[in-house]
Amino acid sequence: xxxxxxxxxxxxxxxxxxxxxxxxxxxxxxxxxxxxxxxxxxxxxxxxxxxxxxxxxxxxxxxxxxxxxxxxxxxxxxxxxxxxxxxxxxxxxxxxxxxxxxxxxxxxxxxxxx
Amino acid sequence: xxxxxxxxxxxxxxxxxxxxxxxxxxxxxxxxxxxxxxxxxxxxxxxxxxxxxxxxxxxxxxxxxxxxxxxxxxxxxxxxxxxxxxxxxxxxxxxxxxxxxxxxxxxxxxxxxxx
Numbered sequence: 505x506x507x508x509x510x511x512x513x514x515x516x517x518x519x520x521x522x523x524x525x526x527x528x529x530x531x532x533x534x535x536x537x538x539x540x541x542x543x544x545x546x547x548x549x550x551x552x553x554x555x556x557x558x559x560x561x562x563x564x565x566x567x568x569x570x571x572x573x574x575x576x577x578x579x580x581x582x583x584x585x586x587x588x589x590x591x592x593x594x595x596x597x598x599x600x601x602x603x604x605x606x607x608x609x610x611x612x613x614x615x616x617x618x
Numbered sequence: 619x620x621x622x623x624x625x626x627x628x629x630x631x632x633x634x635x636x637x638x639x640x641x642x643x644x645x646x647x648x649x650x651x652x653x654x655x656x657x658x659x660x661x662x663x664x665x666x667x668x669x670x671x672x673x674x675x676x677x678x679x680x681x682x683x684x685x686x687x688x689x690x691x692x693x694x695x696x697x698x699x700x701x702x703x704x705x706x707x708x709x710x711x712x713x714x715x716x717x718x719x720x721x722x723x724x725x726x727x728x729x730x731x732x733x
Binding site: 506508512546547550591605607608 | 651658659660661663666674708721722724725726727
């Protein structure tokens with residue numbers, strides 16, 4: 505089983521649509537969760553961290569369900585510029601307390617159509 | 619501009635060549651990373667350096683050889699590569715290695731093609 509699993513898509517949605525991405529992780533010791541965005545032929549960039557209580561940044565809402573080991577990203581009123589690949593990223597701690605390195609999902613590709 | 623630069627941006631090499639990838643970060647960070655990104659696959663962590671010491675090597679073949687001369691520079695030396703090594707090689711840095719929730723700052727990557 506993959507450590508971090510995402511639906512690869514592609515998701516093709518019209519401008520203004522609401523789209524949701526899901527991600528599951530296998531390591532129950534995971535502590536930190538992120539969504540990164542990667543534009544075509546560019547490097548990944550942090551979009552937002554995901555907190556236990558859920559968090560919102562403008563049109564983007566991230567949620568975490570620890571019991572189900574699942575995180576989500578909701579994009580409302582999607583824009584053409586939202587077209588990118590969205591990477592789910594998870595960080596776990598070792599028993600010693602030191603953080604493991606980030607584990608990336610394969611990404612979900614989104615295309616917003618005019 | 620993320621403050622992490624990589625050169626070259628594109629590289630084509632034969633299987634018998636030797637080349638090096640260079641990464642430089644201008645963020646004052648203490649940890650640097652090499653990742654490999656192949657089509658339709660997740661980013662694979664290759665090496666981690668913290669304060670110029672290698673702290674992680676994820677079973678990477680010896681034809682990839684990292685070097686970290688100081689906390690701002692990271693190299694990846696390549697020799698006798700295989701066509702399946704063709705990928706995007708991304709460098710990243712974080713403020714520290716063991717911090718929780720550290721944001722990774724990526725460079726633009728070197729797109730490598732091995733013929």
